Amino acid sequence: MMKEGRNLKSRFKHLFFYLDLTLLTQMMIPLFIFFIFLIGPLATVLYVAFQYNPLNILRDPTFLSFNPQGQLVFMAKRYFRGEWVNIIIFRGVSYGVIFNSLANAFFVTICSSILGVIIAFILARYEFPGKILFRVLATVPLLMTPFINAFVIKKLFDWRDGLISFFINDVLNLPYRVGIESLAGVAVTQIMTFFPIIYLNVFSSMVNVDPSLEEQAESLGARGFRLFRTITLPLSLPGLAAGSAIVFIFSLEDIAAPIVFNERRFISYQIFSRFIEATTGQLSPVAATLAIILLTLALLAFAGIKEYVSLKQYAMLSRGGRWKVRISKPGKKGLIAIYAFVLPFLLFTAFPQIGVFIYAFSQEWSGPLPKGFTLDNLSRIVIDPLVSRAIINSLSYSIVAVTMIAFIGLSASYVIARAKIPGLHLMDLLVTSPIALPGLVIAVGYFYFFSTFFAGTILDPVRTGPYFLLMFAYTVRRLPFTARAVFAGLQQVHVALEEASLNLGASRLRTLVFIVIPLIGLNILSGALISFVYCMSEVSTGVTLGGLGGISEGHQAPITFIMMDYLNRIRGPHIVASLGVLLISIQLTVIFLVNFAFKQKYAYIGV
Amino acid sequence: MNKKALGKIQALLLIAIIVIALSSFTIWWLMFRPTGAGEEEKPSEKPSEKPSEAIKLHVLTRHPTEILLAARNAFLKSDIAKKYNITDIITYGLAPGLWVKYIKSGEIDVAWGGGPTLFDYLYLQGLLLPLTSEEVLAAIKEIPDTIAGMPMKRVGSDGKIYWVAAAIASFGFTVNHDRLKDYNLTVPKSWRDLASPELGKTLVDYGTPALGIADPTQSTSNTRMYEIILQRYGWEEGWKILTLMAANAEIYSGSSDVRDAVIRGDIAVGITIDFYGYTAKLVNPKCEYIIPEGESIVNGDPIALVNGTKHPEAAQAFIAWVLTEGQKILLNPEINRLPVNRKVFDTPIGKNRTDIYEAYNKTLQTTPIKFNDTLAMQYETVMRWYFRAALIDVNDALKEAWKAILTKYFAGELSPAEFENLVNRLAAPLTFKDPETDKTVVFTLEYAINIQPKFEKDASYRDSLISAWKSAALEKYKSVLQSVSGG
Secondary structure, three states, X not given: OHHHHHHHHHHHHHHHHHOOHHHHHHHHHHHXXXXXXXXXHHHHHHHHHHHOOOHHHHHOOOOOOOOOEOXXXXXXXXXEOOEXXXXXXEOOOEOOHHHHHHHHHHHHXXXXXXXXXXXXXXXXXXXXXXXXXXXXXXXXXXXXXXXXXXXXXXXXXXXXXXXXXXXXXXXXXXXXXXXXXXXXXXXXXXXXXXXXHHHHHHHHHHOOOOXXXXXXXXXXXXXXXXXXXXXXXXXXXXXXXXXXXXXXXXXXXXXXXXXXOOOOOOHHXXXXXXXXXXXXXXXXXXXXXXXXXXXXXXXXXXXXXXXXOOHHHHHHHHOOOOOOOOOEOOOHHHHHHHHHHHHHHHHHHOHHHHHHHHHHXXXXXXXXOOEEEOOHHHHHHHHOHHHHHHXXXXXXXXXXXXXXXXXXXXXXXXXXXXXOOOOHHHHHHHXXXXXXXXXXXXXXXXXXXXXHHOOOOOOOHHHHOOHHHHHHHHHHHHHHHHHHHHHHHHHHOOHHHHHHHHHOOOOHHHHHHHHHHHHHHHHHHHHHHHXXXXXXXOOHHHHHHHHOOOOOOOOOOOHHHHHHHHOOOOOHHHHHXXXXXXXXXXXXXXXXXXXXXXXXXXXXXXX | XXXXXXXXXXXXXXXXXXXXXXXXXXHHHHHXXXXXXXXXXXXXXXXXXXXXXXXXXXXXXXXXXXXXXXXXXHHHHOHHHHHOOEEEEEEEEOOHHHHHHHHXXXXXXXXXXXXXXXXXXXXXXXXXXXXXOHHHHHHHHOOOOEEOOEEOEEEOOOOXXXXXXXXXXXXXXXXXXXXXXXXXXXXXXXXHHHOOHHHHHHHHHHOOOOEEEEOOOOOHHHHHHHHHHHHHHOHHHHHHHHHHHHHHEEEEOOHHXXXXXXXXXXXXXXXXXXXXXHHHXXXXXXXXEEOOOOOEOEEEEEEEEEOOOOOHHHHHHHHHHHHOHHHHHHHOOOOOOEEOOHHHHHOHHHHHOHHHHHHHHHHHHOOEOOOOHHHHHHHHHHHHHHHHHHHHXXXXXXXXXXXXXXXXXXXXXXOHHHHHHHHHHHHOOOEEEOOOOOOEEEOOHHHHXXXXXXXXXXXXXXXXXXXXXXXXXXHXXXXXXXXXXXX
């Protein structure tokens, strides 16, 4: 008895000896922020969902059905525009909203994984002329241009006026017209947009594989595919697992592609459409139930990979390859395969971004080919008061969010890196979890939590508009990037430097400001810049909460809301594309700064 | 090492200061500049106005921003604005559900645009004031009392005028002639044509719908059109047409989505309000707005003085301007609405828009249907949700059944009587179990009117009804599908 008491007592003593005021504050602030702006809202969603009796949804055949509706592919020979053609349209089969989202996420993840692994392997293990172009093309889809990229894909695959059918039928004169619509369209868009995430993760895993392991296997007789299957792929599994889980979650919560393809049979769209009805102050409890389903699925996926995306793992990966990577030159057959299949594929997946530029600079693009060059569209985004206001809004929210992120991220990472108290891995989990939390769930949570408990105050989104909440939504959702960058930097700063400073009498705070921050300044800045970029292009809370104040001259909506709204206006796509060009420019600037000016080589997992 | 570290510290501190300054500035800016949604500077407290006091008018509206911006720019330059020292028009674009709350808060001066149903509701709630100033009455004299048999003014029981139409609109469909040609379709002339098997042939031939309609729970103009169809053809026949339309169509969330789909050629014909059609034609000359002859109505879109305004004289001056000088804005190529005041066509701008003038004359001469607004209001909410539950939410099943019927019909395997029979089964109003009384009932006009009060107030009653409709509809469509594929 006495022994245990002493153990407990001495543990507490040790704890409080170790925790000074600064560390305590640094621990409390992130926890407090996360409690109010993450845990609280999530708990409210749970509460609302269970009040409504969530099982009702599972009994509703439009949400869950074992009778498939629609057809996977429509194929028929028809007389169209004066000739007989074989029309092939991919549409997809519906089994109800919930099942569609799940099946779609799995399908997208599997296809993205296969593509990502192949591309990663080719780029990690082979050297060939023009490789740098391949590497660039493979990451182009990650340049975020929400809505307009899906729009370009939809236009590309329109079987009546799209570029692909035009090329096959009108240029090559083959009697075929190909189209991709509805469910299939969403899947294809997501695969094209997300596969680089898998590629980047697997790539960085592959270059971290100890080459001696592969050499040993080779000397024992394993070659080619066997070598790949038994050694390379299993060792790259961390990257593949992390990438797949993230793609899975992103696919579940993607709202842009369903909106563009007018495909209502997804969980994300159903939540979004209920937000449109929420302007009267009531959000249908069905939204809460759907949010819970989304959250559960995402958490399951996240649980599988939480070690791989933790701060510690990221820091290890970002330190980069420690050995010389095995690179070989492909034979003739390999080279042909690379240039004949891989290059066109990468050009194809980069087409949405190319299309964005075409839309931004063309006067008209109603048929398969664009017409006219103009800079009008770009000037419109400054002249149009709604659009310019949206740009200012996004910049404001992002700057404020990034400032908060810098402070909170620094505090949280420092505590996790330096404080030797139990339970820190939970804080690690908390701080990285927003990567995996679907933004729609946060949007729903914020709506319920703040319009209920903070009604009538500045935090009430229905009364005063969403600007305050959007800033915090951005902060919480984009915190992990900075936290990770800071943590990685702290790993490279030896704790002895701080201990020396503390020994000489400096307080923890002084040490932090004058020793630690200068040493990891570039990490903080890089992390903040990456967080900034992701704040500017944030979709989920922007198109739901962002619309709560209405759209008039002094509106509070961010860029992404305006992009969604303008898609259906006259000359809309051109203006949305101009905004896309703006976003791409910001992203390219940041990538350049972070990678070349600040020389922060990140295991940029594209998230 | 010292200098380097110091330099870095200084640089970082400088960056931090700049960022903090920027953030504080933006927070201040966002919080204390007018944002147009809720927190506003209070209008002046004095009820009497001296011309020297600058006035800002607050306008509640459902008009899109193009109109609001054009109006604000033009009005603030006008003499009448200077006369009353009006320095700003602040607009609030809000959903109809929030209007009563905002008006009752006493912050609004003018209500502008939103359809006669909404304004009649406001009038009945006592939220509008009569228009009495000299200027506005003089302007009202230039507006006709009725157009195509529909009222352009709401006269109260006291003989005073409570709202005036500031623009007119009709309802019909916009077609894309290129796409019609692609699909080998003739130009539809009536609502019934939209429900025809001919239009459905596109579904069978290409797997793609040729028609586009919108969800009435998210579009007031589409709600209007469905009500027109129900009153033109009667309840039973009307629901048959609506059901087949939903079977023939791609469903969109908003009316502007429908318009855009027509412009892009995603669909060949979409039901739209007239000015969407005129705009479509400007953007894509292959598009054309068609008013179904003898099957449409002309709506006046009202403007009114709000009860609780602190600036009645200035507000009425603005209203007078909208009805006279302000009519020119409607002829803007991004707006394309029909004016209510004929005099605007004598101005240079008016003389330029011959297409609008033509459309205006056509609209005046159109034979409208006899439309009973009061009757429509009695079942409107129920109608919208029934449409959504029975036709939209289970649209996949409806399309499967309809496609099966059409495939056999075009293959010549159905006699006219069989076809008629199947269509009646598919499209007639639902027979279902009322969740409250547990009795089997038919969705008749009387039933809809009876349940509307409870439907609007009791959320769980509403949810259970919607569920009942969905399951009944699903059952019906499945059984029709089985009859067709089985038999």
